[in-house]
Amino acid sequence: MSIIEAKLNGRTSQIAIAKKIVAAIILITMGTLPFWGSGYLTNVFLLVFLYMSIGMMWNLLSGYAGLTSLGQQAFIGIGGYSVAVLTQVYKMSLIWGFVVGAVVGVVFALVISMPIFKMNGAYFTIGTWIIAEALYIFFVKWKFVNYGIGYPITAAYDIPMWGLYLASFAVGIGSIVIVALLLKSRLGLTLMAMRDDSGAAEVRGVKLYRTKLICYLIAAFWVTITGCLLFLNQAYIVPSSAFTIDWTIACVFIVIIGGIGTIEGPIVGAVIYVLLRQILYGFPGISNIILGIIAIVIIIAAPKGIMGYLNNKFNLDIFSIRRKIKK
Amino acid sequence: MQLLIQSIITGILLGGLYAAIGVGMSIIFGIMGLTNIAHGNLMILSAFFVLIFSTAMGVSLITSILIAIVLMVIIGFLFQKFLVNAVIDKGDTPALLVTFGLSIIIQNILEIIFGADARSIRSSFATVNVVDTKYFSISGAYLTNFIVAILVIVALTLIFNKTDIGRAIRATSDNTRAAELMGVHTKFIFAVAMAIAMVTACIAGVLVGNTFVFYPYSGTQYLIIAFGVVVIGGMGSIVGTLLGGMILGLAQLLGAYFFGTGNQILSGYIFMLIVLTIKPDGLLSNKKRA
Numbered sequence: 001m002s003i004i005e006a007k008l009n010g011r012t013s014q015i016a017i018a019k020k021i022v023a024a025i026i027l028i029t030m031g032t033l034p035f036w037g038s039g040y041l042t043n044v045f046l047l048v049f050l051y052m053s054i055g056m057m058w059n060l061l062s063g064y065a066g067l068t069s070l071g072q073q074a075f076i077g078i079g080g081y082s083v084a085v086l087t088q089v090y091k092m093s094l095i096w097g098f099v100v101g102a103v104v105g106v107v108f109a110l111v112i113s114m115p116i117f118k119m120n121g122a123y124f125t126i127g128t129w130i131i132a133e134a135l136y137i138f139f140v141k142w143k144f145v146n147y148g149i150g151y152p153i154t155a156a157y158d159i160p161m162w163g164l165y166l167a168s169f170a171v172g173i174g175s176i177v178i179v180a181l182l183l184k185s186r187l188g189l190t191l192m193a194m195r196d197d198s199g200a201a202e203v204r205g206v207k208l209y210r211t212k213l214i215c216y217l218i219a220a221f222w223v224t225i226t227g228c229l230l231f232l233n234q235a236y237i238v239p240s241s242a243f244t245i246d247w248t249i250a251c252v253f254i255v256i257i258g259g260i261g262t263i264e265g266p267i268v269g270a271v272i273y274v275l276l277r278q279i280l281y282g283f284p285g286i287s288n289i290i291l292g293i294i295a296i297v298i299i300i301a302a303p304k305g306i307m308g309y310l311n312n313k314f315n316l317d318i319f320s321i322r323r324k325i326k327k
Numbered sequence: 328m329q330l331l332i333q334s335i336i337t338g339i340l341l342g343g344l345y346a347a348i349g350v351g352m353s354i355i356f357g358i359m360g361l362t363n364i365a366h367g368n369l370m371i372l373s374a375f376f377v378l379i380f381s382t383a384m385g386v387s388l389i390t391s392i393l394i395a396i397v398l399m400v401i402i403g404f405l406f407q408k409f410l411v412n413a414v415i416d417k418g419d420t421p422a423l424l425v426t427f428g429l430s431i432i433i434q435n436i437l438e439i440i441f442g443a444d445a446r447s448i449r450s451s452f453a454t455v456n457v458v459d460t461k462y463f464s465i466s467g468a469y470l471t472n473f474i475v476a477i478l479v480i481v482a483l484t485l486i487f488n489k490t491d492i493g494r495a496i497r498a499t500s501d502n503t504r505a506a507e508l509m510g511v512h513t514k515f516i517f518a519v520a521m522a523i524a525m526v527t528a529c530i531a532g533v534l535v536g537n538t539f540v541f542y543p544y545s546g547t548q549y550l551i552i553a554f555g556v557v558v559i560g561g562m563g564s565i566v567g568t569l570l571g572g573m574i575l576g577l578a579q580l581l582g583a584y585f586f587g588t589g590n591q592i593l594s595g596y597i598f599m600l601i602v603l604t605i606k607p608d609g610l611l612s613n614k615k616r617a
Contacts (some may be wrong), residue, residue, distance in 0.1 A: 288435040
């Protein structure tokens with residue numbers, strides 16, 4: 001081993017240690033936020049983590065698996081309604097809301113995957129949207145979920161703020177861990193081969209359908225869980241808030257602004273999204289217009305988003321998913 | 328029986344309106360492979376233009392429609408030239424997301440200016456029954472929709488087949504690179520195509536406003552209809568949109584007849600999903616775009 005190589009190795013290991021320390025500080029600060037921060041700050045970061053989670057999953061689908069969905073609100077609504085129906089109608093404990101929600105979400109994803117996975121590109125995109133819209137209309141007319149009137153979720157008042165925050169924190173950080181581990185795994189290699197040249201990948205034995213389906217199911221599972229928490233935070237659910245396209249709009253903005261196809265992107269995007277929404281709280285329309293303009297400008301000027309741009313410029317590699325050949 | 332006949336006739340006539348809604352989207356997809364998510368919002372924007380000119384500014388309805396068409400042509404041309412053309416070469420998703428951004432912007436601007444109230448540009452003629460027999464009746468609005476839709480489709484077919492610009496558009500549609508090599512300025516052709524699509528969107532917006540009430544957020548609903556028409560008829564086929572519109576209209580009205588009026592829209596959506604599943608490229612699709 002030459003001296004230069006040894007020095008380089010030393011430097012990379014120092015950077016690795018520094019990265020771990022910074023990560024630990026951020027995690028501890030964020031994890032203990034409700035015990036030292038104000039209620040307002042806690043609520044803002046609770047939203048950041050929940051939006052980060054749905055953004056991260058949308059990024060997994062659109063940025064890595066080539067599945068641009070505009071129907072993620074279907075899973076958020078399913079999660080919210082599972083919690084509402086089980087705790088309000090059946091008076092079951094909250095945990096069952098999550099369990100049943102996750103199961104229903106994944107089964108629903110599996111069922112709709114049969115038709116929508118036959119569609120390509122734009123057909124898939126709009127197909128997912130039609131399904132979510134159909135689900136909305138169905139819920140408005142469904143007696144079992146109290147039609148369009150919806151439910152208050154009183155179980156939300158039984159849990160303390162810090163409990164909801166920590167659950168959101170876990171879901172947000174969990175989404176990062178899931179996507180990072182997934183990309184480092186064999187499946188991640190498959191995804192990248194698929195993204196670079198799907199034809200060549202298929203010839204080499206990559207199972208495109210199976211790979212995409214696994215990503216879709218993982219995203220469905222995690223988004224449903226996030227949906228449970230989003231509606232516990234709102235404490236009220238109606239079909240128009242559960243299945244609104246606004247959830248997916250948020251995902252798109254978060255991922256585009258932060259950087260599609262990067263792990264850091266949705267984290268940065270979620271912070272910007274939630275802060276902008278808070279600043280323009282009294283003017284929800286204006287914040288959407290500003291986000292729309294920012295998104296168009298970024299797609300044209302910096303298609304890889306803020307983090308993609310910074311990564312290129314400063315050669316950052318925060319969540320390394322690169323593979324190194326063992327010596 | 329009476330109701331069934333009425334449902335079938337209304338379904339076919341409604342299909343005319345749906346064809347007018349879908350034809351612009353079909354053109355854009357056929358020519359540049361772009362799914363314009365803002366199509367429904369641009370339609371509703373046109374309806375609001377006509378509403379402003381004809382009520383607030385006191386211009387006659389026909390003049391208002393002409394001004395709105397000119398405005399929409401300019402908007403469509405600029406939108407394509409400066410925004411979509413910048414990303415059209417980078418694959419499907421970036422261009423799709425640009426139109427998505429535009430749709431959010433239009434919808435929210437309309438909501439801020441006009442609030443969430445129902446609007447309409449209904450002419451006195453719209454609610455009159457022009458045909459009224461023992462078995463069925465036809466309202467002025469539905470008949471107008473159907474006739475205008477057929478005129479639009481005939482006009483588009485003539486433009487595409489008989490004019491130079493139409494030939495250039497078809498050449499670009501068949502093979503963009505070859506057309507470019509033959510001296511066609513394809514990016515300009517894209518902008519012209521978007522302008523033509525905006526004329527149809529404007530006409531469709533006026534028809535919708537004359538038939539139903541509309542809200543700033545109605546764009547989504549009509550985007551899905553446009554998409555359904557195009558999916559059933561086959562993306563890029565202009566005559567196909569007429570058939571697609573009628574099939575979708577019939578699916579909705581017959582769905583309402585058999586499963587109750589409340590299920591009209593839901594039957595349309597489910598029918599679309601079934602068609603998408605069985606024939607993902609549409610019933611009349613004659614070519615595939617990669």
